[in-house]
Amino acid sequence: MANTPLPPNPLLGRRTVLKGLLGASALAAVPGLAACGSGGSAGDGKTVGFGSNYSDAVPREGIAGVLDTFKQQNGLEVKINTKDHETYQQQINNYLQGKPDDVWSWFAGYRMRFFASKGLAGDLTELWKTIGDNFTPAQKEAATGSDGKQYFVPFYSYPWAVFYRPSIWKQRGYTVPKTFDELIALGTKMRSDGIVPMAVGQKNGWPQLGTFDQLNLRTNGYDFHVSLMAGKEDWQGKKVRDVFDNWKRMLPLYQENPLGREWQEAAQTIQQGKGGMMIVGSQQIGQQMKNELNDLDFFAFPEINPTYGTDTVEAPIDGFMLAKKPGNEDGARKLLTYLASPAAQLAYLKTDPVTIAASGKADTSGYNELQKKCVKFVAEAKHITQFLDRDTDPRFANDAAINGINAFLTNPNDVNTVLKGMADQAKNIFTG
Known part of the structure; x- marks a missing residue:
């Protein structure tokens, strides 16, 4: 990799890898970087910090409903820290080097491997022994870092x-x-x-x-x-x-x-x-x-x-990762286990009916025709790529x-x- 980061492009949008991935030196002049993290959980074992880029109205409503159900079922509070897409991605490097939330939303593939290789993500290999049967080998591959360990929990996909x-x-x-x-x-x-x-x-x-x-x-x-x-x-x-x-x-x-x-x-x-x-x-x-x-x-x-x-x-895969040193590790792992479940993913899709659950165990009978076609389209593919x-x-x-x-x-x-x-x-x- 080159030693000096390239200058940011003014045309970057919500899905582009923004300058946040280029290194702290590229971010020093950007105001407000330290504000991105909430400092994880309260450290009381009763709260889980959740960093979210689900800022548009529909996905924001959907993920809030999922987390409310988790709270009801597990008795744990979830402190949601939402940032708009561009701000989240601009600040992600400093956010992860500071005090990130216990669980944070991110993307499969190279983006996941980038932070895993930098030691800025928690190892989820043991968790995958519990949740792995929800996902295909291709999805596990997309959740695996360069060291062969898993660092990512798939949540939804879209072709x-x-x-x-x-x-x-x-x-x-x-x-x-x-x-x-x-x-x-x-x-x-x-x-x-x-x-x-x-x-x-x-x-x-x-x-x-x-x-x-x-x-x-x-x-x-x-x-x-x-x-x-x-x-x-x-x-x-x-x-x-x-x-x-x-x-x-x-x-x-x-x-x-x-x-x-x-x-x-x-x-x-x-x-x-x-x-x-x-x-x-x-x-x-x-x-x-x-x-x-x-x-x-x-x-x-x-x-x-x-x-x-x-x-x-x-067919890009969106999902979640674990902080390197979460304030409430036990609660964070419980939340990630829930987010890997068909129930959580289908609950989210009730307000976002244009994506498909990552879990292969999700009941598709309630899908609209577009979603059903998306499932078939992805399932029949010989190869799946993320996005350039x-x-x-x-x-x-x-x-x-x-x-x-x-x-x-x-x-x-x-x-x-x-x-x-x-x-x-x-x-x-x-x-x-």
Whole structure:
């Protein structure tokens, strides 16, 4: 890893690995960092501190209800310390080096491993002996640090795919494309019909990272994608150039001025029937279209290379971690055990019906049709990825990936400059 952190990107959004992961030196000038932690529990054995980034109204209500039930069942108070998404992620490094809450919300994959490797998370390996049968081997892998120990409890997941409104498609006679060529042809037809083929909002910085993932997975397959994210492949090589060549074919389908539009605005284009498709997560678009869930559907990003087909699904996992030195360790472990249960996860989904429980034991009979399809979609995947900003070094996602992709969207004919910049930064980060 490089010794000097890269400068923060002004376009970072709620799911991007923010500058909080880059090290304390990158955070020194940010005001209010010390205020993020509540100092864990009261230390009386009766209270558990809970650090939360569930700041939007719907998820905040959902997690509060889950924790209320835990209190009723266990006789323990839960002191909730909620911060908005961006503040939480900006302050996370100092928060964990100070006096963090006993249990704190975070993400599977590289983000989890990053703090585990820094000694800033509690070991949950013993807990997994109790809760492990709730989860699949792939989920356990996503909860496992570089040292082979578990540090994470999965709570919910949601797939990324191509979302659309069936009622609009039925009116127009559109059918789901099975190949990339069919996707381009469909988008071209939508444009001639006066519909925005692909709703896009990139002002937040992170959304188009997901489109890169889809294109790379379909063009080059899971193994190459994982290797590229680990800094083991050449960003200037033919395989990456092929991804951007395919992407250039999609750009005529894009909503105008994507860099000036937030993803929520793009989702509203679908909601209003003005847009035909959007590459996004079920959680994001579902929360924007909670009143239209019965008229929201999706399909896997179509096949590009028959060798790989559509065998990989991107499905980020959100969950919880344990403080390195919790004030109430016994209570914290009881809370994490509860959060791993189907009951807790299903209770949360009552107010957030656009994600799916991580536990494989969760009863899906009460799921809406969108959730049922999400479960099947993820279960049938040969491979599951998290998301670019969760699957690679945070400094690369923060600077090289976002700036490179934004530069490409601004001037797609200057791919050579874009890829050279990304390759140079990858070399510095992964071998420096």
